[in-house]
Amino acid sequence: MGKFDISRRGFVQGGLGLTMANFVPGTTPFAQAATMEESTIAAAKAAGPAGVNGMIWSPYLVPMQPVIAEFQKQTGIGIGAVQDISIFDAPQRAMAEALSRSPQFDFIHIDSNMIPSLVSAGYLEPLDEYIKKANFKFEAVGDYGSFMTYGGHTYGVPTDGNVHIQYLRKDLVENPDNKKRFADKFGKELKFPETWEENLRLQEFLMDPSKDLYGSGNLRNRANGVTWWYMIFYSAGGFPFDDDMKPTLDTPAGQYAVDIYLQDKKVNHPEAANWGTPQMIPRIAQGHVVSCQYWDGTAKLNENPEKSKTTGKWLYGLVPGSDFSGKRMYRSISSPLAAILINKYSPRKAQAAYLALWLGSGKNSIPIVTDPVNTFNDAWSTEHMSSPLVKKAYSPEGVKAIETNFKVVAPPIYLTGYLEFQDALGKNLSEAYVGQLPAKDVLKKTEQEWAGIIKRIGQSKLKKDLASYKAVMPKRDTPA
């Protein structure tokens, strides 16, 4: 019997007990209505059994399967056909589905930053009604739950927090010899970095390329590097557009972010310009990196002694912030934020929506975000933060770092045309990183390219989107 199994007798007895309890004065709290999970089951049962088809990358799906099996047992709703597509290729495929108004997929598992584009292309089903019927609540840390909203509606259910946290090699920072040398050289204590500048100084000081130990494990490739740039830019008080949807990248905050971004070159591996996660994650776990900001799931890998040489050797915490704007500001990032979105053209959209809500409950998703092998789904719910299983998987410090960073987490460009905006910026940053473009021209060139995108999509449309973008930005400068 699985841990979710409820026998019929038990269910009836429980129901009778709760009903009786309602009549006992002072015991009302014990006789509350059904839990969120039970309401989801009830609403799903009403929608009828079905095998729902979806597009999802297998590393994400595998740990979900036991939870889906339980849902199927209780509701008759399970997974039908699945197309295994990488989350990095999913946006293109999803857009092709949207343009052809295809009912092929009932759900897609994709970067939630695609929500504005997919809604604008008419593909997504709002989940508000299903959420209401299932009595579902996003138990997300901080303002993170709002990342699923656009234009006042909710369109997705997160399965993977994917927030960036700061990683720092504890053994190196706490080494007395290193501490002394650092104090002698800089007149300061060697400690967890609070700003980008401190982080760079620490990375430069502790790196030792002769031992294949590099200061940074941040990504700087064309596809992913831009994610790091946003953190620096936002923390310097920057925002990419003004209220009139004119690009505001080429500003002091923007130039500061480019400068910090490019300085990573002196502390990162010489081949970082083309490295993605398949290259960098093993280097982090195998001890070739001093410090980095990285997706939180890597903590789970680091703390798995079967897969890591650095178990117990890490400090986890808040990503560096910046004083550039005149006040200390921290901004982490969540991208790609994997979420389940529902196809408006699907004949089984209700069933798919309830399955998504089932998977998105904090309680149900604990086994999903703690899978030690398929580490793609990362913790995000308040329930995860207090779960002993999650703490065991990520380490208590890792969980604390995740929770802290969620409080100041921001999205990348949350607008219709997200991929277009992002790729133009990513390309130009990458060109600057490899010396094809002068640093001072990166933002000027990007603004020109963005102006073309804004013209094509329409300034008035994007101005409306801007409200949703601003609404999902964190409301506090520091997590405290």
Next chain:
Amino acid sequence: MAVSALPARDAPLATSTRTVSRRRAVRRFKLTLLLPLIGLFLFLLTPVLLLQLYFSVHQWTVYLSSWWDADYVCLDLFRDVLTDPRFGWAVVRSLAFATGSTIGCFVFGFLLAYLMYKPFHGQAIYYVIFILPMLTVPVVVAYTAEMLLYQNGPINDVISILLGVDFKPSWLTNPHIALFTVACLEVWNWTPFSFIIMLAGLSAIPKEPIEAAEILGASKWRIFWEVQVPLLRPVILLALVLRFLEAMAEFPKTWALFQGGPGSATETLPVYIFMTTWQYFEISKGAAMSYIVMLLMIVIVLVAIQLLRREKRSLDAMYEQGAKETEA
């Protein structure tokens, strides 16, 4: 026989009628074979070309309307593409990549074919080995190469040992050599294609001219340059043209390894068209680009066909002259 039964004066007329009728029959046979294929071709291709044409003269913003509501913009998109420096660079990169990799494939393919065209013991094993790279899926080639080509990876290590120097180029991260890296992989992947074509060509060369040259005391080198290569010219041209066209469309390895990076070093035509269409969702601009590239390829193919015909004519003339000289 029917021909000998005819009166002598009627014979030329009958032959001429028969020739005409035979030619008609051959034409009918050709048409019978070709028409269904042409029909199928038109049925499959015409809607695509028409739809593409529609998109290339209509500005469709995927987020704002359905494709049939797109605004007519005449040739604006073609002008946009032709004045887009990124497109220009993509053309340059693709031409450089296709030229380099085609030459590489051809040189190695020809070399292998030359070593292999005379039968020897165990030849079949070598055939299989030489053809294997072509049977490897390009994406697999890319991912395998990625593991081998790191700066401290096995390829650099082996070359360092062989040369006795510290050989550490950044095959995957240096923007100046990234395209060269993909070209090398293309050569490895597709040399067998040139090998097969050149092997067929070498095997089809008549033995007589070579034997005659040998009897006259010509060296192997001279026989190669003055007998075999001229006889192989149409085959060489075919191998080069087919490989060049294929290389212009190379996408899987470039995308799997670089996705256009580092910087924009590997942003070739297929990569840029893919990005424009499916990353920026500029379907209309992508369609206009595809049309321009298609026209470019048509020009290349037409030139190639002309060259092939010329080569074939000169080869026919050479054989004819040889036959006449033998008769004389």
